[in-house]
Amino acid sequence: MRIEINGGRVIDPAQSLDRVASVYIADGVISSVGTAPSGWRAERVIDASQRIVAPGLVDLAARLREPGLEHKATLESELAAAAAGGVTSLACPPDTDPPLDEPGLVEMLKHRARVISKAHVYPIGALTLGLRGEALTEMSELAEAGCVAFSNADMPMPDTQMLFRALQYAGTFGHRVWLRPQDAHLARGGVAHDGEVATRLGLPAIPVSAETIALATIATLVRETGVPVHLCRLSSAEGVAMVREAKAEGLPLTADVSAHHLHLCDVDIGWFDPQAHLMPPLRGTRDRDALRAAVVDGTIDAICSDHAPVDDDGKQVPFGEAEPGATGLELLLPLTLKWATEMNVPLMRALATLTTAPAAIIGIEPPTFRTGSRADCCIFGATDHWTVSRASLCSQGKNTPFLGLDVPGRIYYTLLAGHVVHERADRATAARP
Amino acid sequence: MGASRNPQLNASGDLTHLLTLEGLPADVITHILDTAEPFASISEREVKKVPLLRGKAVFNLFFENSTRTRTTFEIAAKRLSADVINLNIGASSTSKGETLLDTVDNLCAMDADLFVVRHAQSGAPHLIASHLAAMKRSDVHVVNAGDGRHSHPTQGLLDLYTIRHYKRDFRELTVAIVGDVLHSRVARSLIHGLTTMQTPDVRVIAPRTLLPSRVEALGVHVHNDMHEGLRDCDVVVMLRLQSERMKGALLPSAGEYFKHYGLTADKLAAAKPDAIVMHPGPMNRGVEIDSAVADGDRSVILPQVTFGIAVRMAVLSIIASN
Numbered sequence: 029m030r031i032e033i034n035g036g037r038v039i040d041p042a043q044s045l046d047r048v049a050s051v052y053i054a055d056g057v058i059s060s061v062g063t064a065p066s067g068w069r070a071e072r073v074i075d076a077s078q079r080i081v082a083p084g085l086v087d088l089a090a091r092l093r094e095p096g097l098e099h100k101a102t103l104e105s106e107l108a109a110a111a112a113g114g115v116t117s118l119a120c121p122p123d124t125d126p127p128l129d130e131p132g133l134v135e136m137l138k139h140r141a142r143v144i145s146k147a148h149v150y151p152i153g154a155l156t157l158g159l160r161g162e163a164l165t166e167m168s169e170l171a172e173a174g175c176v177a178f179s180n181a182d183m184p185m186p187d188t189q190m191l192f193r194a195l196q197y198a199g200t201f202g203h204r205v206w207l208r209p210q211d212a213h214l215a216r217g218g219v220a221h222d223g224e225v226a227t228r229l230g231l232p233a234i235p236v237s238a239e240t241i242a243l244a245t246i247a248t249l250v251r252e253t254g255v256p257v258h259l260c261r262l263s264s265a266e267g268v269a270m271v272r273e274a275k276a277e278g279l280p281l282t283a284d285v286s287a288h289h290l291h292l293c294d295v296d297i298g299w300f301d302p303q304a305h306l307m308p309p310l311r312g313t314r315d316r317d318a319l320r321a322a323v324v325d326g327t328i329d330a331i332c333s334d335h336a337p338v339d340d341d342g343k344q345v346p347f348g349e350a351e352p353g354a355t356g357l358e359l360l361l362p363l364t365l366k367w368a369t370e371m372n373v374p375l376m377r378a379l380a381t382l383t384t385a386p387a388a389i390i391g392i393e394p395p396t397f398r399t400g401s402r403a404d405c406c407i408f409g410a411t412d413h414w415t416v417s418r419a420s421l422c423s424q425g426k427n428t429p430f431l432g433l434d435v436p437g438r439i440y441y442t443l444l445a446g447h448v449v450h451e452r453a454d455r456a457t458a459a460r461p
Numbered sequence: 462m463g464a465s466r467n468p469q470l471n472a473s474g475d476l477t478h479l480l481t482l483e484g485l486p487a488d489v490i491t492h493i494l495d496t497a498e499p500f501a502s503i504s505e506r507e508v509k510k511v512p513l514l515r516g517k518a519v520f521n522l523f524f525e526n527s528t529r530t531r532t533t534f535e536i537a538a539k540r541l542s543a544d545v546i547n548l549n550i551g552a553s554s555t556s557k558g559e560t561l562l563d564t565v566d567n568l569c570a571m572d573a574d575l576f577v578v579r580h581a582q583s584g585a586p587h588l589i590a591s592h593l594a595a596m597k598r599s600d601v602h603v604v605n606a607g608d609g610r611h612s613h614p615t616q617g618l619l620d621l622y623t624i625r626h627y628k629r630d631f632r633e634l635t636v637a638i639v640g641d642v643l644h645s646r647v648a649r650s651l652i653h654g655l656t657t658m659q660t661p662d663v664r665v666i667a668p669r670t671l672l673p674s675r676v677e678a679l680g681v682h683v684h685n686d687m688h689e690g691l692r693d694c695d696v697v698v699m700l701r702l703q704s705e706r707m708k709g710a711l712l713p714s715a716g717e718y719f720k721h722y723g724l725t726a727d728k729l730a731a732a733k734p735d736a737i738v739m740h741p742g743p744m745n746r747g748v749e750i751d752s753a754v755a756d757g758d759r760s761v762i763l764p765q766v767t768f769g770i771a772v773r774m775a776v777l778s779i780i781a782s783n
Contacts, residue, residue: 227673228483230583230610230649235674299468299480299591300584344562344592346582348609 029071029446030054032064036076036407040083041380042396051081053403056446061397072448074441076407082379083395084116084404084442086386088284088332089260090357092149094140095133096125101337101424103137106357107146109423111450113333113358114406114439116147119390122154123181129154129165131173138174146449148404150176150390152206155194159183164194167203176390177204179260182307184212184242192249199255204391208260209242209267210234210308219348221263221311225294231348234309236264243267247274247281256280258389261334263289263308265318272327282389283327285319286334287363288354292316292429302343302350303429306334323381324371330386331367333360337425355425362435365410369436375410403446412438468590471599475783478590478603479776481612482653490657494622496775501768503540513778514543517574521547522564523606524580529742530606530616533766534577537773541781543575561585562592569593575602575781583609583646602780610644615776616741617650619769621658623761624696626768627737631658637690637732638681639666639722640700640749643673643711647741648700656680666690667722670711687721687728694732698739699724699750707748715748725751729759737761 033051038061040046045061052059052068059065090110093101110118120137122128128137134151141149153175157163160183167178178198185191185207198205218234220226226233243259247270250257262268262285271283288306293316297304304310322328336353343350360382368378387394395404416433418426442450469478469485476489503509519538521531531547538545550564559567565576578586586605593601607613621631628634636655642648642665655663656679665676666684677683684690691697707715724738738750738760746752755762 222674224675224678227675228649228679230608230612230646232610233674300587302588341560344588345560346580346585346588346609348582348584 030069031443031446032070032073033076033081033407034073036079036081038081038397039376039379040397041376041384042083042394043398044376045397046376051397051405053443053446056403058397058399058401058403060399074407078409079407079440080375080410081405081407083383083397084406084444085114085361085382086390086395087115087118087335087357087360088330088386088389089286090115090118090120090333090335091123091337092120093337094124094137100339100342103140103144105422105424106335106337107141107144109355109357109421110147111442111444112422112439114361114408114442115333115357116395116404116406116442116444117150117387117390117392118147119150119152119176121152121179121181123159123183127154127159127181128152128170128175129157129159131166131169134170134173134175145444147444150392152176153178155180155205156190161186161190164197167198168201171203176392177206177258179206179208182208184210184215186212188245191245192253195249195253195255195257199253204258205255206258206260207246208308209239209246209262211238211241214238214241219305219309220297221294221309223294223312225297229297229300236266236311239264239267239308240270243270247279250279250281254280259283261286261289261308261332262319262322262328263311263315265315268318268322268327272322275327282329284330284332284386284389285323285328287331287356287360288334288429289316290320290323290331290367291363296429297347300347301429302345302347303354303427303431305347305350305352306354307352320367320371323367324373329381330389331360331364331381332386333357335423337423338427339425340427343427354428355421355423356428357423358421359416359428359430359435361408361439362437365437366435403443405443406439407441408437408439411436414438468587468594471783476780477599477783478586479614479780480586480590480603480605482614482617482650482657483612485657487657490618490621490654493618493772493775493779494625496779497622497768497771500771500774504767504770509540510542511540512542514538514541514781517543517781518572519543519545519575519577519777520568520573521545522550522568522576522578523548524550524585525607526551527579527607529766530579533769534606534773537770537777540770541774541778543777561588565589565592569598569601573601575604575777577604577606578608579606580608583611585609604776604780607646609646611646611649613646613650615769615773616647617654618776619765619772620651620698620739620741621654622768622772623739623765627761628695631655631660634660634695635662635664635693636660636696636698637664637666637694638698638700639687639690639724641671641702641706642667642676642700643671644703644706645700649679651698652679652681664690664694668712688731691728691731694736696737696739697724697729697732701741701743702745702749719748723747723749723751724754726753726757729754739765742766
């Protein structure tokens with residue numbers, strides 16, 4: 029299939045390219061940008077005028093809920109959501125049921141994803157068996173099956189010696205380790221940020237020290253072992269400051285933040301809105317502002333969707349009993365664009381936090397428009413606004429704190445290896461001035 | 462962000478549910494207290510019933526055990542001539558897997574007019590109120606009878622009633638709340654009530670393990686020392702200490718707690734000579750309060766219980782009439 033994407037503004041962070049040009053795709057790879065290859069005859073022409081043509085987005089945290097949690101979502105529904113969100117590559121955490129701690133589970137997941145073929149799926153293997161923090165998994169076997177990194181998902185490592193050993197073992201074979209910094213004990217029983225809102229509402233709280241103590245532990249062990257660690261979903265100003273300092277010291281750390289946490293804080297819990305029950309918890313405005321600034325200055329490398337489809341049964345219960353999480357794949361680009369606009373961040377830089385930076389963290393080739401690269405890309409209107417509603421989401425998880433919100437960034441096409449996997453027929457809803 | 466509006470007042474500012482005292486306007490609180498006054502004297506009458514809620518079905522929906530609150534709500538509703546149905550859900554449907562909102566929908570189908578809800582989770586009554594709004598059931602009302610650590614508004618109101626009864630003007634008082642503020646919905650409700658009524662000095666007295674972080678943001682002065690905290694108080698409110706908190710990470714023992722924070726005649730001497738002593742009950746004698754004080758002439762703990770019925774009658778009748 030030969031596809032020609034005409035007249036769009038091509039932004040490619042991998043080669044700092046930003047210009048209006050046509051993109052020529054043949055046999056699943058980029059043939060050229062700007063000038064048509066000799067003898068070019070397109071089988072399909074996509075009009076991208078007034079739109080951005082960008083590499084496919086890379087998401088560091090998208091729960092697909094398979095295996096075991098198909099009542100919440102399936103690969104079919106969530107990979108369709110990825111395509112609708114312009115996401116062509118995604119890492120999925122191991123917190124499935126059972127967790128991704130056996131090669132067979134990983135192979136099945138990879139196989140299913142290949143059959144559906146709407147996004148490239150990169151499983152994160154469980155760091156410990158059953159995510160229980162008691163015994164190491166067979167990391168090499170899991171890596172052969174397709175795991176790109178290892179993590180204990182949202183389950184904190186209860187035992188520092190175990191964490192130390194896990195880093196040593198993973199480091200021996202060059203496996204990547206991703207950790208969400210949260211102290212198991214200080215976070216126990218908590219459902220909201222320890223601050224005025226939790227005090228007012230009488231919600232069991234998670235102090236910022238749950239994050240900073242875990243960060244101090246991780247930084248110490250990274251310094252000791254030299255093993256690189258990716259820090260998942262920072263939530264606090266103090267945490268950001270520690271990561272900034274550790275990076276300045278030269279420790280091999282990278283970090284991400286969820287797109288939700290760039291916009292929301294604990295006040296958004298309102299009167300116990302279960303939609304705002306997220307993990308890590310939404311913290312104070314000061315924390316949110318520090319996170320927003322940390323992505324600008326590069327302390328935080330990447331923005332992720334922290335996609336967690338939760339069914340209505342999981343949310344239509346009191347706040348403390350509600351399942352944490354929100355659907356995010358289709359909001360990743362809009363929330364990032366909203367952050368970029370509000371912080372005066374150029375589009376090139378904003379797209380880097382969704383493409384080159386997360387690709388480097390996963391350890392895959394960055395999506396790009398270089399000749400010969402796999403043609404993963406998306407076409408969107410950066411200033412086309414839409415209203416988030418249950419009906420507007422492809423994900424089976426319809427729960428998000430952004431329901432009803434007007435957001436910028438409408439995806440019109442997503443191409444995976446040169447195939448159109450998402451397409452919106454209608455021309456832009458009226459662009460805002 | 463659908464749950465962001467305080468859902469207890471309707472568009473014209475009338476009370477349609479009672480979920481929390483936070484954000485409840487002072488004139489609404491005063492109206493409830495004034496309405497309770499004549500009900501307080503009903504108990505002295507030969508015939509204790511009035512027909513204000515005749516034909517209404519009041520469901521006591523208790524997901525957590527309670528004797529006192531449930532009983533006083535039941536008496537209040539019966540004195541208003543309502544039909545009262547008591548449901549101890551802790552022992553029935555949720556243990557069969559029914560969700561909170563399924564239970565509510567079922568009871569609505571049985572023509573419930575008003576739910577009195579107690580739940581171990583903060584915010585459960587808000588969830589029910591939001592659900593009723595989504596179902597367009599503005600004819601069904603919710604009264605919070607205690608949710609988790611969050612709120613116990615009728616207790617807060619009866620505490621305000623008691624304070625007004627003995628001390629008259631909220632704007633001249635110093636009130637100390639002593640004990641487990643961290644886990645206490647009673648404390649949170651009373652704090653909101655008193656600050657709304659412009660009480661100038663509301664104090665909390667507790668060890669730091671029993672205070673939530675940033676509690677001063679609620680408008681209270683924090684004391685860790687009992688003698689200092691009780692100095693020149695007009696009202697002393699003792700909180701119940703749950704037995705599971707007495708030993709462990711929060712406190713070493715009931716004995717040491719009593720030594721520092723148990724209310725004795727000696728400690729009470731720091732308060733004003735006419736200070737009253739309150740307790741939401743049930744009391745742990747010898748843990749948070751000495752029997753000599755609990756039974757002493759400054760204790761208004763039993764009148765609180767009596768006023769509680771009148772205040773709950775006022776709340777039920779006001780909500781049912783809106």
